[in-house]
Amino acid sequence: MKLRELVRYELRAVFTNHALLLTVFGGVLFYSFLYPLPYAKQLPREQTVVVVDLDGSGLSRHLIRMVDATPQVDIISQAYSLAQAKEEMIQNKLAGILVIPNHFYRDLLQGKSPTLSYAGDASYFLVYGTVLEGMVMAGKTLAAEVTVTRLLMSGQAMELAKQQYNAIGIGLHALFNEAGAYVNYVIPAVFVLILHQTLIMGTGILGGTDNEQLKSGTKLYWQNRSASTLLLVRTAIFFTIYVVLSLYYFGPAFQFYDIPRLATIGNLLLLMIPFLLSTIFLGISLGTVFPRREIATLIVLLSSMPIVFGSGFVWPESAIPLPILNVLQLIPAIPAIKAFVLLNQNGAELSQIIPLVTHLSLLALFYGLAAYMLLRWKVRQKI
Amino acid sequence: MSSTTSPTKQFSEWQHLIGDPWLLSLVSWLPPLCFLIIYLIFSQGLARDLSIGIVDLDQSRLSRAMTRYYDASPTLAVKESYPSLQEGIAALRGGAIYGLILFPKDMEKDMIRGRVPEVEAFYNNQFLLIGKLVKSSVLGVHTTFVAQIDTVKNLSTKSPVVGQAMAAAVPISSQMKPLFNQNNNYAQFLASAIIPALWQIFIVMTTVLCIAAELRREGLASWLGLRPVRALFSKLVPYTLLFWLHGISYLLTMFIYLGWPMHGNLGYLIFCQLLTVCACQSVGALLFFLSKDPARSLGIAAAYAAPGLAFMGVTFPATDMTLPARMWRNLLPVSHYIDVQIAQVNYGAPLSLSQPQLQNLALFILPALITLLLAYKTVHTPRRVT
Numbered sequence: 041m042k043l044r045e046l047v048r049y050e051l052r053a054v055f056t057n058h059a060l061l062l063t064v065f066g067g068v069l070f071y072s073f074l075y076p077l078p079y080a081k082q083l084p085r086e087q088t089v090v091v092v093d094l095d096g097s098g099l100s101r102h103l104i105r106m107v108d109a110t111p112q113v114d115i116i117s118q119a120y121s122l123a124q125a126k127e128e129m130i131q132n133k134l135a136g137i138l139v140i141p142n143h144f145y146r147d148l149l150q151g152k153s154p155t156l157s158y159a160g161d162a163s164y165f166l167v168y169g170t171v172l173e174g175m176v177m178a179g180k181t182l183a184a185e186v187t188v189t190r191l192l193m194s195g196q197a198m199e200l201a202k203q204q205y206n207a208i209g210i211g212l213h214a215l216f217n218e219a220g221a222y223v224n225y226v227i228p229a230v231f232v233l234i235l236h237q238t239l240i241m242g243t244g245i246l247g248g249t250d251n252e253q254l255k256s257g258t259k260l261y262w263q264n265r266s267a268s269t270l271l272l273v274r275t276a277i278f279f280t281i282y283v284v285l286s287l288y289y290f291g292p293a294f295q296f297y298d299i300p301r302l303a304t305i306g307n308l309l310l311l312m313i314p315f316l317l318s319t320i321f322l323g324i325s326l327g328t329v330f331p332r333r334e335i336a337t338l339i340v341l342l343s344s345m346p347i348v349f350g351s352g353f354v355w356p357e358s359a360i361p362l363p364i365l366n367v368l369q370l371i372p373a374i375p376a377i378k379a380f381v382l383l384n385q386n387g388a389e390l391s392q393i394i395p396l397v398t399h400l401s402l403l404a405l406f407y408g409l410a411a412y413m414l415l416r417w418k419v420r421q422k423i
Numbered sequence: 424m425s426s427t428t429s430p431t432k433q434f435s436e437w438q439h440l441i442g443d444p445w446l447l448s449l450v451s452w453l454p455p456l457c458f459l460i461i462y463l464i465f466s467q468g469l470a471r472d473l474s475i476g477i478v479d480l481d482q483s484r485l486s487r488a489m490t491r492y493y494d495a496s497p498t499l500a501v502k503e504s505y506p507s508l509q510e511g512i513a514a515l516r517g518g519a520i521y522g523l524i525l526f527p528k529d530m531e532k533d534m535i536r537g538r539v540p541e542v543e544a545f546y547n548n549q550f551l552l553i554g555k556l557v558k559s560s561v562l563g564v565h566t567t568f569v570a571q572i573d574t575v576k577n578l579s580t581k582s583p584v585v586g587q588a589m590a591a592a593v594p595i596s597s598q599m600k601p602l603f604n605q606n607n608n609y610a611q612f613l614a615s616a617i618i619p620a621l622w623q624i625f626i627v628m629t630t631v632l633c634i635a636a637e638l639r640r641e642g643l644a645s646w647l648g649l650r651p652v653r654a655l656f657s658k659l660v661p662y663t664l665l666f667w668l669h670g671i672s673y674l675l676t677m678f679i680y681l682g683w684p685m686h687g688n689l690g691y692l693i694f695c696q697l698l699t700v701c702a703c704q705s706v707g708a709l710l711f712f713l714s715k716d717p718a719r720s721l722g723i724a725a726a727y728a729a730p731g732l733a734f735m736g737v738t739f740p741a742t743d744m745t746l747p748a749r750m751w752r753n754l755l756p757v758s759h760y761i762d763v764q765i766a767q768v769n770y771g772a773p774l775s776l777s778q779p780q781l782q783n784l785a786l787f788i789l790p791a792l793i794t795l796l797l798a799y800k801t802v803h804t805p806r807r808v809t
Contacts, residue, residue: 063722074730077745078739164740165609210542212562215547216548220551333717345732353550355464356553386517392518
């Protein structure tokens, strides 16, 4: 009887707390549309480039056409000098400059290996990479054409000549996100973070609201109850809400954005259990010490960017200073982002992410204990 | 602006600030700490020794030489050797390595017979940035290695002159020149954009919180009193100065103390920072007055400011964003600011080029005006009721 009463009170506390509902349901829903928005086009395409053709030969014009034909690059103008090209690039916010040197055609014929210069705006990694990819591809194709022609001229058969322009070839294969699509890159990781952050905010807002009321002298329904029952009920409510919200993210939302889902539902749920539990326990623990409900939102928000860039999917873990990396391991989102991406995007076996699951389980245990102790202290606190 | 602030009101704002430890942290040590953490995460600047795996089905002198060559690359480190492709790919899936190189069977024999064997390289493109780094390093290592072999081969068979043999191996050499970010230090560039994004979060959140503190203290109506404009200004101006100070200090730290390359006008940037702080405050105040509830308005402010970085156009170019994304981008003061910062820091562009951004920042006077309107309404509505 008493348990049912507590459940009813807890449900009421959660579902009448507007700030909490706005953060949890509103936040999760809103972000599922807002976050992928800037990346809707997936790949930067047709980056604008200015060309400086110092050669002016038929071959150099052929190269310009080849570069222009790549999907990455769009040649929009020609400049007469590098200085002019640079100025034009800044004025018109262009992405790169292609310089074809003087005597390009002649040097090539004489076997002197002329140098093509590609210059891109390296401030923007993605733009730089895209422009270079397009330019290098066209340059390589031309180089291959030239070599094959030369081999043909020296009497090789076409097939052999085609093969022989390099002693050892290389085949490059992009795995897991073959096209390098940006939504598929960012969203699987960021969605895990959003679940984590809104969950801590939600539990934190509930705890903060309780503290505000305690301070103003209101008697709360859970005072003098057992801390373990309160923890259990609160955890069960948030767990249920977040299983549903997670399934929305990993299911329809991923499908909507065409993000691959390689994990089985069973494995996904298995990973979700320690992830959600550790996060809920951390949120409840923090909630007991937040004096006001808005503090939860604040702390969580400020932690977002260190978590994103510390979780290893943007910047390699090996490049992050060890003390920072170690502290970050205390945040459930850090192993969770890695585990979900490996399982769902890379198609890792469950056995391969066991260390991460263990990591999350240990965090759940640790924060579970902390939440219990803190709640016990709260429950017994005199007004 | 300062003419409307009375010294006594300002003084009391400083006192409020000192009496509220959370608010005080937000304007004192928390921003530098967060900026420092971001800086430290990227402090290595360049990614080094990314672990890759090898599947050597050839087990020849050539394959071992190539393995050593890969390992010698500063970006790559051969971490593990796998007996089969399946096992290597599994390790790649499990995240143990970022890339995998497969040397085919009879590679050396085929090469000597002139049959052109093919090395297969696989890389984890799910981690896009890391994947691109691995790919370009693998390609770079392979090309130099093969050019050496080809040159030697050409020397022995075709032309005895090294230069010509070299030219035959590499008919067109290419030179890649990163402009404006000479050492291609992406981390530096990223950190210099993440920090302003965090700065925007701090300003918007603090604006909401400091007005919320007033709501808790004596209620909005009595705080705004008869002169809401004056009350609001004397409330916000101290924070303008504090956050401007934070902005200036991160700029000076990055471009003077750490000596990151800076080609433009620092003074102009500092001036733009003042506009950015005011713009952020104006949005923050509006967000508060729209709901007049601390937790709810902070939640909305969080939703507004948190994804700022994604829209700034640093990670993904703004020109490739769709119209709705660009519209949202325009609503964030920091995205206009970052355009100016990049134009100054990286390009050293003429100041006139950033005029549109300045105009956009000036447009954030609109939310401030709406806030004032709402503030007037707050003062006058309850009076009519009672």
